[in-house]
Amino acid sequence: MSRRAIVTAMLLGALGFGGCMREPPPERWTTMTARAHREADRRLDAGDAAGARARLLALVDAQKAHAGDSAERRLALQDSYFRLARLALSDHDPRQAVAYADAGLAYGTAPHLFVANLLVARGAALEAAGDARAAAADYQRALLINETLLGQAAGPR
Protein backbone atom coordinates (compact mmCIF):
# COMPACT_ATOMS: atom_id res chain seq x y z
CA MET A 1 0.00 0.00 0.00
CA SER A 2 1.44 3.31 -1.00
CA ARG A 3 2.04 6.11 1.44
CA ARG A 4 -0.60 8.24 -0.26
CA ALA A 5 -3.24 5.56 0.19
CA ILE A 6 -2.40 5.22 3.87
CA VAL A 7 -2.70 8.96 4.47
CA THR A 8 -5.99 9.07 2.61
CA ALA A 9 -7.38 6.19 4.63
CA MET A 10 -6.33 7.87 7.85
CA LEU A 11 -7.98 11.12 6.87
CA LEU A 12 -11.20 9.39 5.92
CA GLY A 13 -11.15 7.48 9.17
CA ALA A 14 -10.68 10.66 11.16
CA LEU A 15 -13.53 12.33 9.34
CA GLY A 16 -15.79 9.37 9.91
CA PHE A 17 -14.93 9.25 13.60
CA GLY A 18 -15.62 12.96 13.94
CA GLY A 19 -18.98 12.55 12.27
CA CYS A 20 -19.93 9.79 14.66
CA MET A 21 -18.87 11.84 17.67
CA ARG A 22 -20.79 14.93 16.61
CA GLU A 23 -23.73 15.66 18.93
CA PRO A 24 -27.20 15.39 17.46
CA PRO A 25 -28.81 18.73 16.67
CA PRO A 26 -30.63 20.19 19.63
CA GLU A 27 -34.31 19.48 19.78
CA ARG A 28 -36.50 22.36 18.79
CA TRP A 29 -38.46 23.89 21.59
CA THR A 30 -41.74 23.24 19.81
CA THR A 31 -40.86 19.57 19.39
CA MET A 32 -39.85 19.31 23.03
CA THR A 33 -43.09 21.01 24.13
CA ALA A 34 -45.28 18.81 21.95
CA ARG A 35 -43.51 15.71 23.21
CA ALA A 36 -43.99 16.73 26.85
CA HIS A 37 -47.71 17.24 26.26
CA ARG A 38 -48.02 13.86 24.58
CA GLU A 39 -46.34 12.21 27.53
CA ALA A 40 -48.65 13.99 29.95
CA ASP A 41 -51.62 12.81 27.88
CA ARG A 42 -50.39 9.23 27.96
CA ARG A 43 -49.97 9.32 31.73
CA LEU A 44 -53.41 10.82 32.20
CA ASP A 45 -54.93 8.15 29.98
CA ALA A 46 -53.15 5.59 32.12
CA GLY A 47 -54.62 7.11 35.27
CA ASP A 48 -51.30 8.55 36.38
CA ALA A 49 -52.34 12.08 37.21
CA ALA A 50 -49.33 12.59 39.47
CA GLY A 51 -46.98 11.54 36.69
CA ALA A 52 -48.70 13.88 34.25
CA ARG A 53 -48.42 16.73 36.73
CA ALA A 54 -44.72 16.03 37.26
CA ARG A 55 -44.13 16.06 33.51
CA LEU A 56 -45.98 19.32 33.09
CA LEU A 57 -44.17 20.94 36.01
CA ALA A 58 -40.86 19.99 34.44
CA LEU A 59 -42.05 21.47 31.16
CA VAL A 60 -43.05 24.70 32.90
CA ASP A 61 -39.65 24.98 34.53
CA ALA A 62 -37.98 24.63 31.15
CA GLN A 63 -40.37 27.07 29.50
CA LYS A 64 -40.02 29.80 32.10
CA ALA A 65 -36.39 30.40 31.19
CA HIS A 66 -37.39 31.29 27.64
CA ALA A 67 -40.77 32.93 28.21
CA GLY A 68 -39.39 36.30 27.27
CA ASP A 69 -37.91 35.12 24.00
CA SER A 70 -41.10 35.34 21.97
CA ALA A 71 -44.87 35.56 22.21
CA GLU A 72 -45.13 31.96 21.03
CA ARG A 73 -43.00 30.71 23.92
CA ARG A 74 -44.98 32.78 26.40
CA LEU A 75 -48.25 31.37 25.06
CA ALA A 76 -46.86 27.86 25.25
CA LEU A 77 -46.03 28.43 28.90
CA GLN A 78 -49.56 29.72 29.51
CA ASP A 79 -50.98 26.57 27.93
CA SER A 80 -48.92 24.45 30.31
CA TYR A 81 -50.21 26.43 33.29
CA PHE A 82 -53.76 25.82 32.04
CA ARG A 83 -53.16 22.09 32.12
CA LEU A 84 -51.73 22.29 35.63
CA ALA A 85 -54.76 24.28 36.77
CA ARG A 86 -57.05 21.66 35.27
CA LEU A 87 -55.21 18.89 37.10
CA ALA A 88 -55.52 20.82 40.37
CA LEU A 89 -59.25 21.20 39.74
CA SER A 90 -59.54 17.47 39.12
CA ASP A 91 -57.76 16.97 42.42
CA HIS A 92 -60.37 19.19 44.10
CA ASP A 93 -57.75 21.75 44.95
CA PRO A 94 -59.26 25.04 43.74
CA ARG A 95 -56.73 27.19 45.55
CA GLN A 96 -53.88 25.50 43.75
CA ALA A 97 -55.83 25.78 40.51
CA VAL A 98 -56.25 29.52 41.03
CA ALA A 99 -52.53 29.80 41.77
CA TYR A 100 -51.60 28.04 38.52
CA ALA A 101 -54.06 30.12 36.52
CA ASP A 102 -52.80 33.32 38.08
CA ALA A 103 -49.23 32.31 37.27
CA GLY A 104 -50.21 31.77 33.65
CA LEU A 105 -52.17 35.00 33.37
CA ALA A 106 -49.22 36.89 34.84
CA TYR A 107 -47.50 36.35 31.49
CA GLY A 108 -50.17 38.32 29.65
CA THR A 109 -53.88 38.64 29.06
CA ALA A 110 -53.88 39.56 25.38
CA PRO A 111 -56.79 37.86 23.64
CA HIS A 112 -55.79 34.32 22.68
CA LEU A 113 -57.25 30.84 22.96
CA PHE A 114 -54.78 29.87 25.69
CA VAL A 115 -55.56 33.00 27.72
CA ALA A 116 -59.27 32.28 27.46
CA ASN A 117 -58.56 28.73 28.68
CA LEU A 118 -56.75 30.12 31.72
CA LEU A 119 -59.70 32.40 32.47
CA VAL A 120 -62.10 29.47 32.18
CA ALA A 121 -59.95 27.37 34.51
CA ARG A 122 -59.62 30.18 37.04
CA GLY A 123 -63.36 30.86 36.83
CA ALA A 124 -64.08 27.21 37.57
CA ALA A 125 -61.61 27.24 40.45
CA LEU A 126 -63.10 30.40 41.92
CA GLU A 127 -66.56 28.93 41.50
CA ALA A 128 -65.44 25.80 43.35
CA ALA A 129 -63.97 28.02 46.06
CA GLY A 130 -67.33 29.78 46.48
CA ASP A 131 -66.42 33.10 44.85
CA ALA A 132 -69.23 33.24 42.33
CA ARG A 133 -68.80 36.91 41.52
CA ALA A 134 -65.11 36.61 40.60
CA ALA A 135 -65.87 33.42 38.71
CA ALA A 136 -68.52 35.18 36.64
CA ALA A 137 -66.08 37.97 35.80
CA ASP A 138 -63.52 35.45 34.53
CA TYR A 139 -66.14 33.57 32.54
CA GLN A 140 -67.26 36.81 30.95
CA ARG A 141 -63.73 37.74 29.92
CA ALA A 142 -63.21 34.26 28.51
CA LEU A 143 -66.44 34.46 26.54
CA LEU A 144 -65.45 37.81 25.04
CA ILE A 145 -62.26 36.28 23.68
CA ASN A 146 -64.17 33.18 22.64
CA GLU A 147 -66.63 35.31 20.69
CA THR A 148 -63.82 37.03 18.82
CA LEU A 149 -62.22 33.69 18.02
CA LEU A 150 -65.52 32.33 16.77
CA GLY A 151 -65.85 35.34 14.49
CA GLN A 152 -62.40 34.66 13.08
CA ALA A 153 -63.10 30.95 12.68
CA ALA A 154 -66.19 31.80 10.65
CA GLY A 155 -64.16 34.15 8.47
CA PRO A 156 -61.96 33.29 5.51
CA ARG A 157 -59.31 30.75 6.22
Place this chain on the structure above:
Amino acid sequence: MNPKDPHDADLEAEPSPEERAEAEALARALEAGEAIAAPLPDDALGAAALLRHARRTQDGNEPARAGARIAAAEARALAAVDGRRPRRRWWWLPALLVPAGAAAGLIATVTLTTRPAEVASAVSPAGTAIPKPPTTLLEAQANAAHAGGDLSALDRQMRDYRRAYYAALGAGDTEEP
Protein backbone atom coordinates in the same frame (compact mmCIF):
# COMPACT_ATOMS: atom_id res chain seq x y z
CA MET B 1 -66.40 93.05 -15.22
CA ASN B 2 -65.62 89.46 -15.46
CA PRO B 3 -65.76 88.33 -19.08
CA LYS B 4 -66.54 84.80 -17.97
CA ASP B 5 -69.50 85.83 -15.91
CA PRO B 6 -72.77 84.98 -17.67
CA HIS B 7 -74.38 88.01 -16.03
CA ASP B 8 -71.84 90.25 -17.74
CA ALA B 9 -72.76 88.64 -21.01
CA ASP B 10 -76.38 89.54 -20.32
CA LEU B 11 -75.37 93.12 -19.69
CA GLU B 12 -73.48 93.33 -22.95
CA ALA B 13 -76.31 91.88 -25.01
CA GLU B 14 -78.20 94.22 -27.28
CA PRO B 15 -81.40 95.36 -25.55
CA SER B 16 -84.74 94.28 -26.85
CA PRO B 17 -87.29 96.87 -28.09
CA GLU B 18 -89.15 96.61 -24.79
CA GLU B 19 -85.98 97.20 -22.83
CA ARG B 20 -85.11 100.08 -25.06
CA ALA B 21 -88.50 101.72 -24.37
CA GLU B 22 -88.18 101.21 -20.65
CA ALA B 23 -84.66 102.57 -20.72
CA GLU B 24 -85.74 105.71 -22.46
CA ALA B 25 -88.46 106.18 -19.88
CA LEU B 26 -86.00 105.67 -17.10
CA ALA B 27 -83.52 108.04 -18.64
CA ARG B 28 -86.14 110.71 -18.93
CA ALA B 29 -87.12 110.21 -15.36
CA LEU B 30 -83.56 110.40 -14.18
CA GLU B 31 -82.86 113.45 -16.21
CA ALA B 32 -85.93 115.29 -15.10
CA GLY B 33 -85.54 114.21 -11.48
CA GLU B 34 -89.24 113.40 -11.45
CA ALA B 35 -90.88 110.38 -10.02
CA ILE B 36 -90.96 107.43 -12.31
CA ALA B 37 -94.45 106.73 -13.32
CA ALA B 38 -93.91 103.42 -14.95
CA PRO B 39 -92.85 100.61 -12.70
CA LEU B 40 -89.19 99.90 -12.89
CA PRO B 41 -88.04 96.47 -13.91
CA ASP B 42 -87.73 94.15 -10.98
CA ASP B 43 -84.52 92.62 -11.96
CA ALA B 44 -81.59 94.76 -10.89
CA LEU B 45 -79.49 93.25 -13.63
CA GLY B 46 -82.06 94.41 -16.11
CA ALA B 47 -82.04 97.81 -14.47
CA ALA B 48 -78.32 98.06 -14.93
CA ALA B 49 -78.62 97.14 -18.58
CA LEU B 50 -81.32 99.71 -19.03
CA LEU B 51 -79.21 102.36 -17.35
CA ARG B 52 -76.32 101.57 -19.60
CA HIS B 53 -78.59 101.76 -22.61
CA ALA B 54 -80.09 104.98 -21.33
CA ARG B 55 -76.67 106.54 -21.11
CA ARG B 56 -76.08 105.58 -24.72
CA THR B 57 -79.34 107.15 -25.73
CA GLN B 58 -78.46 110.49 -24.18
CA ASP B 59 -78.10 113.30 -26.56
CA GLY B 60 -74.44 114.14 -27.12
CA ASN B 61 -75.13 117.79 -26.47
CA GLU B 62 -76.51 117.27 -23.03
CA PRO B 63 -74.57 118.95 -20.31
CA ALA B 64 -72.26 117.02 -18.03
CA ARG B 65 -74.78 117.52 -15.25
CA ALA B 66 -77.17 115.01 -16.77
CA GLY B 67 -74.33 112.58 -17.32
CA ALA B 68 -73.28 112.88 -13.70
CA ARG B 69 -76.79 112.13 -12.52
CA ILE B 70 -76.98 109.13 -14.76
CA ALA B 71 -73.56 108.00 -13.64
CA ALA B 72 -74.65 108.31 -10.03
CA ALA B 73 -77.82 106.39 -10.73
CA GLU B 74 -75.80 103.79 -12.57
CA ALA B 75 -73.43 103.46 -9.66
CA ARG B 76 -76.36 102.86 -7.34
CA ALA B 77 -77.86 100.37 -9.75
CA LEU B 78 -74.58 98.54 -10.19
CA ALA B 79 -74.18 98.41 -6.44
CA ALA B 80 -77.60 96.82 -6.28
CA VAL B 81 -76.57 94.47 -9.03
CA ASP B 82 -73.53 93.46 -7.07
CA GLY B 83 -75.69 92.89 -4.06
CA ARG B 84 -78.07 90.67 -5.96
CA ARG B 85 -75.55 88.83 -8.08
CA PRO B 86 -75.53 85.29 -6.94
CA ARG B 87 -72.26 84.52 -5.20
CA ARG B 88 -70.55 81.23 -5.05
CA ARG B 89 -71.47 79.80 -1.74
CA TRP B 90 -68.36 78.13 -0.31
CA TRP B 91 -69.65 78.34 3.22
CA TRP B 92 -71.29 74.96 2.87
CA LEU B 93 -67.93 73.27 2.46
CA PRO B 94 -66.64 73.78 6.02
CA ALA B 95 -70.21 73.58 7.30
CA LEU B 96 -70.41 70.10 5.82
CA LEU B 97 -66.85 68.89 6.33
CA VAL B 98 -66.39 69.96 9.94
CA PRO B 99 -69.37 67.99 11.34
CA ALA B 100 -68.61 65.08 9.01
CA GLY B 101 -65.01 64.97 10.22
CA ALA B 102 -66.10 65.17 13.82
CA ALA B 103 -68.59 62.34 13.27
CA ALA B 104 -65.96 60.18 11.58
CA GLY B 105 -63.55 60.78 14.43
CA LEU B 106 -66.20 59.88 16.96
CA ILE B 107 -67.11 56.68 15.12
CA ALA B 108 -63.45 55.66 14.86
CA THR B 109 -62.87 56.34 18.54
CA VAL B 110 -65.94 54.41 19.64
CA THR B 111 -65.12 51.53 17.32
CA LEU B 112 -61.54 51.23 18.51
CA THR B 113 -62.47 51.42 22.18
CA THR B 114 -65.42 49.03 22.10
CA ARG B 115 -64.27 46.48 19.54
CA PRO B 116 -62.63 43.41 21.08
CA ALA B 117 -58.91 43.54 20.63
CA GLU B 118 -57.55 41.70 17.69
CA VAL B 119 -56.57 38.19 18.62
CA ALA B 120 -52.88 37.44 18.46
CA SER B 121 -51.48 36.81 15.03
CA ALA B 122 -52.23 33.41 13.49
CA VAL B 123 -48.87 33.33 11.75
CA SER B 124 -45.70 32.01 13.30
CA PRO B 125 -42.56 34.18 13.30
CA ALA B 126 -41.28 32.10 10.38
CA GLY B 127 -44.43 32.86 8.42
CA THR B 128 -46.05 29.47 8.90
CA ALA B 129 -49.81 29.63 9.21
CA ILE B 130 -50.97 28.54 12.64
CA PRO B 131 -54.28 26.69 12.47
CA LYS B 132 -57.25 28.57 13.79
CA PRO B 133 -59.06 26.95 16.68
CA PRO B 134 -61.87 24.84 15.21
CA THR B 135 -65.42 25.76 16.09
CA THR B 136 -65.86 22.52 18.03
CA LEU B 137 -63.04 23.59 20.33
CA LEU B 138 -64.47 27.07 20.70
CA GLU B 139 -67.90 25.65 21.48
CA ALA B 140 -66.36 23.44 24.15
CA GLN B 141 -64.61 26.47 25.59
CA ALA B 142 -67.84 28.50 25.60
CA ASN B 143 -69.68 25.63 27.29
CA ALA B 144 -67.00 25.48 29.95
CA ALA B 145 -67.16 29.23 30.63
CA HIS B 146 -70.35 28.95 32.68
CA ALA B 147 -71.23 28.06 36.21
CA GLY B 148 -71.05 24.30 36.39
CA GLY B 149 -69.50 24.15 32.94
CA ASP B 150 -67.91 20.98 31.59
CA LEU B 151 -64.15 21.32 31.23
CA SER B 152 -63.46 17.73 30.22
CA ALA B 153 -64.75 18.37 26.69
CA LEU B 154 -62.45 21.35 26.49
CA ASP B 155 -59.52 19.15 27.54
CA ARG B 156 -60.27 16.62 24.82
CA GLN B 157 -60.58 19.25 22.13
CA MET B 158 -57.38 20.90 23.28
CA ARG B 159 -55.39 17.70 22.84
CA ASP B 160 -56.06 17.63 19.12
CA TYR B 161 -55.58 21.31 18.64
CA ARG B 162 -52.35 21.34 20.67
CA ARG B 163 -50.81 18.75 18.36
CA ALA B 164 -51.69 20.77 15.26
CA TYR B 165 -50.61 24.02 16.90
CA TYR B 166 -47.11 22.89 17.85
CA ALA B 167 -46.66 21.06 14.57
CA ALA B 168 -47.40 24.26 12.68
CA LEU B 169 -45.17 26.30 14.97
CA GLY B 170 -42.39 23.74 14.61
CA ALA B 171 -42.59 23.85 10.83
CA GLY B 172 -41.04 27.28 10.85
CA ASP B 173 -39.11 26.98 14.09
CA THR B 174 -35.38 27.44 13.86
CA GLU B 175 -34.79 28.35 17.49
CA GLU B 176 -33.02 26.04 19.85
CA PRO B 177 -34.79 24.98 23.05
